[in-house]
Amino acid sequence: MAKVAVLGSGSWGTALSIVLSDNGHEVSLWGRSENQVNAINEDRINTRYLPEIELPENITAYTRIGDALNKADVILAVVPTKAMREVLKTAREHIEKPLLFVHASKGIEPESHMRISEIIEEEIPESLRTGVVALSGPSHAEEVCRRQPTTVTSSSLIMKHAEQVQDLFMNQHFRVYTNPDLIGVEIGGALKNIIAIGTGMTYGIGFGDNAKAALMTRGLAEIARLGLKLGATPLTFAGLSGLGDLIVTCTSIHSRNWRAGNMLGKGKSVDEVEAEMGMVVEGIRTTKAAYQVAKATGVEMPITEELYHVLFDNKPAKEAVTELMGRVKKHEVEDLKLGDQDPLNHFEP
Numbered sequence: 001m002a003k004v005a006v007l008g009s010g011s012w013g014t015a016l017s018i019v020l021s022d023n024g025h026e027v028s029l030w031g032r033s034e035n036q037v038n039a040i041n042e043d044r045i046n047t048r049y050l051p052e053i054e055l056p057e058n059i060t061a062y063t064r065i066g067d068a069l070n071k072a073d074v075i076l077a078v079v080p081t082k083a084m085r086e087v088l089k090t091a092r093e094h095i096e097k098p099l100l101f102v103h104a105s106k107g108i109e110p111e112s113h114m115r116i117s118e119i120i121e122e123e124i125p126e127s128l129r130t131g132v133v134a135l136s137g138p139s140h141a142e143e144v145c146r147r148q149p150t151t152v153t154s155s156s157l158i159m160k161h162a163e164q165v166q167d168l169f170m171n172q173h174f175r176v177y178t179n180p181d182l183i184g185v186e187i188g189g190a191l192k193n194i195i196a197i198g199t200g201m202t203y204g205i206g207f208g209d210n211a212k213a214a215l216m217t218r219g220l221a222e223i224a225r226l227g228l229k230l231g232a233t234p235l236t237f238a239g240l241s242g243l244g245d246l247i248v249t250c251t252s253i254h255s256r257n258w259r260a261g262n263m264l265g266k267g268k269s270v271d272e273v274e275a276e277m278g279m280v281v282e283g284i285r286t287t288k289a290a291y292q293v294a295k296a297t298g299v300e301m302p303i304t305e306e307l308y309h310v311l312f313d314n315k316p317a318k319e320a321v322t323e324l325m326g327r328v329k330k331h332e333v334e335d336l337k338l339g340d341q342d343p344l345n346h347f348e349p
Helices: 010-023 034-043 064-070 081-092 116-123 159-169 182-205 207-227 234-238 240-250 256-267 270-277 282-297 302-312 317-327
Strands: 004-005 026-030 059-062 073-075 099-103 128-137 150-155 174-179
Touching: 004 010, 010 026, 010 059, 010 073, 010 081, 010 159, 026 064, 034 059, 064 081, 073 081, 081 116, 081 282, 099 116, 099 159, 116 128, 116 182, 128 159, 128 182, 150 159, 150 182, 150 240, 150 256, 159 174, 174 182, 174 207, 182 207, 182 234, 182 240, 182 256, 182 282, 182 302, 207 234, 207 282, 207 302, 234 240, 234 317, 240 256, 256 270, 256 282, 282 302, 302 317
Parallel strands: 004 026, 004 073, 026 059, 073 099, 099 128, 150 174
Antiparallel strands: 128 150
């Protein structure tokens, strides 16, 4: 059994702590709020994020990262992208031996355009880490903590590290697959939040299932286009961290990105949405980062571009949808290639 330091006491960090606890591991859960930490230790409840879930006894919460990291074997980082560097810098000062770093966050850093694994590698010296692994896939904390069936992907450039994380987390409720395509897994997990905002937005405007299906399908095409440009494997986007995560995030009321988009579609501003949500909406920052990456790499991402203008240029949501529908005609698969196979070769000239 391992001692795992979970950095981030939000709903997802808490839910993953429960999975680790169920598997017999000792869990040290770090959070910023003293009231929240006290409630976890004394009442066995995360009152802010999962108030109806009783937490196991072998989860201990701390407000100081150094205490949470004491004698840890594995670090699981579950904080928003914008907080990742700050948390890693603080954690770095308390690491006494090389540890396996796992992250379950989904985002891309604006300006640097780094994925989470790249941020970890930049902030944590190689001498202090044995490996870096991403844990991603279609998973709502509200269902995981109730031990409802869930499947996710463990991904690393070194397969033995992905398998180590698979062994840490896998049980009868929480099934873990491995995938060596770290780029694809992280890109799929991050960019699906953009499309979830878009699908929520169409619902808020008053559109139906046709619009939702169109946005999800063409959104997946955008995700795959950018992923392939960055070096991902195409089939990853048909898997758990691609299509699977897209489905669960774009169709569920548990999705904070969908809820944010829904409010935007009803006319609320980004500031109003973030204030009402009271939690980080990862897809907002990721939209900015993906827009920047698309421009830098020359990848066409019309949905992302229109959402960027809605989020950062105050463009009306309905106007953005109208412009998407009015784009120049295209073949559905004209930009899709698998190896040397060009799907348009099958068409008569």
